[in-house]
Amino acid sequence: MAMQTGAARLSLNRLMKGSGTISSRYFSDKKGRVLSEEEQAIENVYIKKMERERLEKLKKKLAAAEAEKDKSVNKMVEIEMKDVKKKHIKRKRTTTSITSNSSSVPVLPWMRSPIDVTEFEDCSLDLLPLLDPRLEEALQRMGFSSLFPVQVAVWQETIGPGAFERDLCINSPTGTGKTLAYALPIVQKLSTRVVKCIRALVVLPTRDLALQVKEVFAAIAPAVGLSVGLAVGQSSIEDEISELIKRTRLEAGICYDPEDHGVDLQSSVDILVATPGRLMDHINTTKGFTLEHLCYLVVDETDRLLREAYQSWLPTVLQLTSTNEDDIFSHARTFAHSMIGSLKTIRKSGVERGCKGKTSPRLMKMVLSATLTRDPSKLSQLDLYHPLFLTTGPQRYQLPEKLESYKLLCESKDKPLYLVALLQDLKGEKCIVFLSSVESAQKLSILLNSFELPFKIKLYSGLQHQSVRSKTLRAFREGETQVLVASDAMTRGMDVEGVRTVINYDAPAYIKTYVHRAGRTARAGQAGRCFSLLLRNEVDPFKKLLQKADRNTCSVYHPPDGLIESFRPQYTAALAKLKEYMESRTSRRRKISLKSQKVVKEKNIRNLEEI
Template sequence: MTQINLKNPAKRSADNAKVKTKAKKRYLKAKKERRKQRKTSHTVLNQEPSSELDAEETQEVVNPISPLAGRTSHEETKLDEGPAHERPRKRRKVGINEAYSDVEESPAKEATLREERNFADTLSTAEGALPIFPLPKRPDAPSRSVLALQGQDKALIEAELVDPRKTTSLEGIGLGERTRKQLKGLGIQELFAVQTAVIPFLLSDKTQHSLYLPHAPPRDLCVSAPTGSGKTLAYVVPIVEILTTRVVTRLRALIVLPTRDLVTQVRETFEEVAKGRGLKIGTATGQHSFAHEQAQLIADKSASLQGGSSKVDILICTPGRLMDHLNSSPNFSLQHLRFLVVDEADRLLAQSFQDWLAQVLAATRPTPPIGETVDVRAPNALPTPDALAPAFLHLLRNVPQIHTSHNEKKEPSCQKLLFSATLPRDPAKIVALNLREPKYLIVQDSVKGSTEDADEAIMDVVMERFTMPASLKEHMIVCETSQKPLILFYLIHTHGVRNAIIFTKSAESTTRLVQLFQFFESSRLSSQTSPEDEGKVVIQPYSSDLNPSDRKTVLEKFKRQEIHILVCSDLISRGIDITHVSHVISYDAPVDMRKYVHRVGRTARAGREGHAWTLVEDQEARHFKSMMREAGHLDTIKRMRVHEKDLSPLTPHYETALESLKHVYVRS
């Protein structure tokens, strides 16, 4: 043992230095080994792991026992710099190797320390490390197709796909000889795809030809088909065919439409197909007084008849006027309905109209539950000999009835038929219809006809990607707002746009645009010097500002081609069929895809060729393109560019027209 001199301070400090030097040597040796081990581990980590197992084995593990875990080698080097008496004091207990490095050990204690060092080395290796769990992450959101199918009616998902190119002759689809002759007399030699699918479905089963089916009510039908595909004739023909067998006049077919113009058009179709059948057809639109309509629809208003009283077999109406008669007209009953047709179903279901749908459906069903015993001690002395429908027979007053467990439940015989180019897919709206085993028919193109193509087409319908007529050519012109009227006049005079319908966003816009064009035409015609120059283009407005008689006059002149261009709001964007319309121009771009589909559907009808033009302002271009892209329709629209030099011949007349229009509005 080294003797320490307690008397001489200088010698005592030297002896202390010798003791520290021996401990320091052991500390530096252990530190050198640790650095070498850490350097080797760092080199392995920087290598590219050859497999997933190698990557796990080369992860650096911090010694959980060492309080200096996580300190960099640079920091330790800084602590080690300088002489021992100048360095700041640091913690000595940095690990098991250092905890006992400055103490003289016995052989037994050294063996114990060796075991502890081996245990610490084991914890420092990859095999002994705790498992590293991956960080939590959000699950992938479901696709739009999966979301679209959630909550949808199973019948819609399993809809039948109909090829739009399919046609068939009038024979072999269940039509009677009289109906075939009538259709041939109207120039109809073959049926289109939607008619080929709908008519056999309604007429193929002979048992379904009965007017009352209380024990086996028919299935309901929902049809989605492009505009101009012949949906009106698809339900007119089978309704006339079945109702021809009727003996007593009752209200048996109710057709609900969104506008008066459509009511007039559908009535004309019914009258042409049902000519000579004895069927009585009526309308209710509010165009005439309420008392006048009651006199046309109801046979007896004097007494309260449970079976109702009707002068018509078929009623074509708007929902608002229908509710007026249902709530205020005596003996107006829907209990004998065999057909309830909702044409342009998406628009009618989106608007409440005094909750018309719920009240109409309730009127087709008996108010008390079927099988309920009626009190025979009612104040009326005699039973009323009404012609009740089978499902309403239990409502006879003062007639005792015996009910047993074997009584068959009688259901209303009303069959609901829904038609639209943009059929609603909202599950809540479909449930509100209370459909009975609905059958969905979708007229949608399928390239290969395989199951995958059919599923994709049905998914397009569910996700509201609509089909356009194959003969339609679509164009888009992006322009400045101030140049939009001038570009419209350029299309009319340079591209020869005639027999056209121009759609605006409101009745006011319609009137203003017609005035501007009339001033433009006056300026252009006054500058012509040659008689060979283009003649005057006749343009007229058609909007809700006109009374019904004026609207009818304008529409008749347009059909006779006395008017070249019709400017209107979306009043006639649905259902109106004018055969010679070859161009549709959306002067104000539509804000949603449904409106676009119905606008362009006024042309390219029944296989004829047509052009659709959309004028898109600069600030609207992004929204319009995004809307078309989501509908999968952007690639089919060709973009047309109009240069300044193309407009220059028309610019002086346009400026003159603007000045004239300005004076008109200043005076008003």
């Protein structure tokens, strides 16, 4: 279009420059005879008329080209700045760009003018536009009567009136309902599917988080006839394959030509929730496992998934879901086979809503985190299409609105004693104690269980077997366990109802860690508290850390008088028990190591004797 406009201007300029020289030309007829002055005058009039007409045509052509260019630009501006007013839903796009002197200023242009989720209001299910009645009933069975602001915002951009198919980047504090925010529109969109195949893939960094997300999908997907699968390594890969892939049954007593009727493997699920490692296992080894029909890719806890390679799962998935023209022609050549085999999804390469080179149907991506990265080099890995940024404010790191922060000053040698006093003062209230390492969490759990406390304390560690962690988490949710001692494996995404308090036994080194730890409480608009045990030299760094989340004050907590000293005798005995346990464990490990060395030595001797 730009080249056509330039050519039109060039022709117009040349014509206007040459229009004044017509009368000075000499003309001749077809036989070469020079025309008389009268004939030349008539010819001049005719040529001037022709040039005027040509000039008018060029002007119209130039105007049309400029109008088409403006139309294209306006369309893109409309896409960027659309503000659709909807019945029953308050929708307001923030006009304030994120401008700050801090290093958290987003570099990418589309992150500078985000949609402010806080401008949305809770919306009752019966007022949510276009919601499938079957899904409304499923949500009501789950105890929902309305959706939270982030859920309403995502629904509007994906399903609601005026929705446009764009990739979404969602930065919202923990406990605001991000899982249902993407699960609900995906299930609604896929509810009209005819052939069962993997059309939505949700990738999460940990098994526990994947199990939790799968439960959310499983609560609403069956209502519209969709199946949800899980690939996290919780069971053997053979068991997972049997759940994800099915074989077409052939009728007995009938002869089939092997070339025409091979074993046709088809997906048993519409939505797959997976961790990166097990996802790559299925991509590389499972026959019949394909992502060629994928319509939705959700990357939950994006910053963590982008920080580690995880066997290059992301470029692999993007490669498997991309299409070029060769793919289309190869599909056409095998059309007859596809009619009796599994249905193929053709992603046509061409113009989609004014954007060249995009596929149709296009793979829609949703990336989410409470601490979404704004590093262009990391976000570029996602290959986002015209992304839309939804956030709850200008700050990258945001804490729940109803979270109260407290600090507890103590000496290093008495730190466990202060923790016991705090737990006793909480009177068995359901809480999580976070430590920076698995080893420290294990030691503290042993130490706390040596006290005679009137509540149950359990360890939740990444080194535990999945079945042990699941059992511990279930007991905690049901109230059988009141205190959970955990490493940072539980900081992301885990949703446990009724957690009123979070305790940072080890002060977090980064604001991102504090945000994810504190996010285990004050969820879904509820109130919560976060206590941090600090040494004297940790006070100033902790203050600066909270300022990154726009928290300038943190109250000091003082245990009741005499409570700490009342536990001093038990503390001395508990330390002795811990020392005894650690020495016993070290002795066992030494014996196992010596036994292993002895076995290896004997094996080497036998090998030498055989030689």
